[in-house]
Amino acid sequence: MDSGPQDQEHHQQPSALIVRRLLQLAWRYRWWCCVLLVLQIAILILNLSGLHLVGMGVDYIDHEWRLLRGESGLNLLSRPLGWLPTESWRPIKVLGAVSLAILALNF
Secondary structure, three states: OOOOHHHHHHHOOOHHHHHHHHHHHHHHOHHHHHHHHHHHHHHHHHHHHHHHHHHHHHHHHHHHHHHHOOOOOOOOOOOHHHOOOOOOOOHHHHHHHHHHHHHHHHO
């Protein structure tokens, strides 16, 4: 059976009504909506922190590569929480610490 245009218009609801029903559902479950919002913000912060640490590792590799070629290294003073590796740390140890921090953020 072919549904005519009247049936299609009858089944379509205006956007305002749909948004109103969604807001009513959100208000009914407002506690869980707030919990979900906080969890989503926490996930966003952890992902951005991990991305920042990856960038820090790449910058450190570039810095060491420039030093090996005899060029001037990059300024590495923009570290999270002011962390700077000591001069006694070898580059592999610094990269290992950054990698462990990235893994710790993902678990």
